[in-house]
Amino acid sequence: MAATIKIHDKVFTPFISKETIEQRVAALGKQIDEDYAGKNPLFIAILNGSFIFAADLFRHITIDAEISFIKLASYKGTSSTGNVVTAIGMEEQLHHRHIIILEDIVDTGKTLYSFLPEIELRQPASLKIATFLSKPSALKHPVHADYIGFEVPNKFVLGYGLDYDGHGRNLPELYELVED
Numbered sequence: 001m002a003a004t005i006k007i008h009d010k011v012f013t014p015f016i017s018k019e020t021i022e023q024r025v026a027a028l029g030k031q032i033d034e035d036y037a038g039k040n041p042l043f044i045a046i047l048n049g050s051f052i053f054a055a056d057l058f059r060h061i062t063i064d065a066e067i068s069f070i071k072l073a074s075y076k077g078t079s080s081t082g083n084v085v086t087a088i089g090m091e092e093q094l095h096h097r098h099i100i101i102l103e104d105i106v107d108t109g110k111t112l113y114s115f116l117p118e119i120e121l122r123q124p125a126s127l128k129i130a131t132f133l134s135k136p137s138a139l140k141h142p143v144h145a146d147y148i149g150f151e152v153p154n155k156f157v158l159g160y161g162l163d164y165d166g167h168g169r170n171l172p173e174l175y176e177l178v179e180d
């Protein structure tokens with residue numbers, strides 16, 4: 001069993017084991033593999049957080065499929081809409097493609113809620129979201145994830161691609177913050 005770890009001022013305790021994560025990601029991959037047979041889906045992984053999940057999930061896909069990685073940048077909109085999120089690195093043609101967005105976690109849903117219209121504008125054949133984690137009790141925007149690895153309580157988590165101040169992404173298991 002992994003031990004408690006400390007990053008800066010915060011203490012994290014093991015939450016979901018490496019083996020449990022591996023099994024769940026394999027099951028998700030198998031499900032997507034079956035659902036998208038013959039559709040040549042295009043996975044779009046949102047950096048940085050989803051890179052480990054994306055790499056592991058994608059290795060369970062056996063059908064013909066493509067993957068691309070994008071980064072999101074937010075800037076202040078000129079109107080009262082507030083922050084606008086735009087994608088950096090999106091070069092693929094999305095028109096008529098079956099798109100699966102890969103995320104590390106849907107927390108408040110703000111990121112995806114702001115970004116999904118940019119995808120929808122390009123008129124894909126279908127658009128679904130696969131997220132490693134979902135925090136349903138933190139959700140503030142109407143974002144529906146179609147494939148969810150684990151639903152977690154509204155606590156800060158770390159590892160398997162998710163960071164605290166840039167650290168901890170390389171941890172193979174998931175940790176949760178110990179509140180002081």
Ligand code: IMP
Nearest residue numbers: 049106107108109110111156157162163
């Ligand atoms: P949103 O609130 O759904 O827009 O989440 C935005 C981003 O915040 C996620 O893609 C993560 O990168 C990050 N995030 C949210 N919750 C956590 C957490 O518990 N640990 C680490 N990163 C998080």
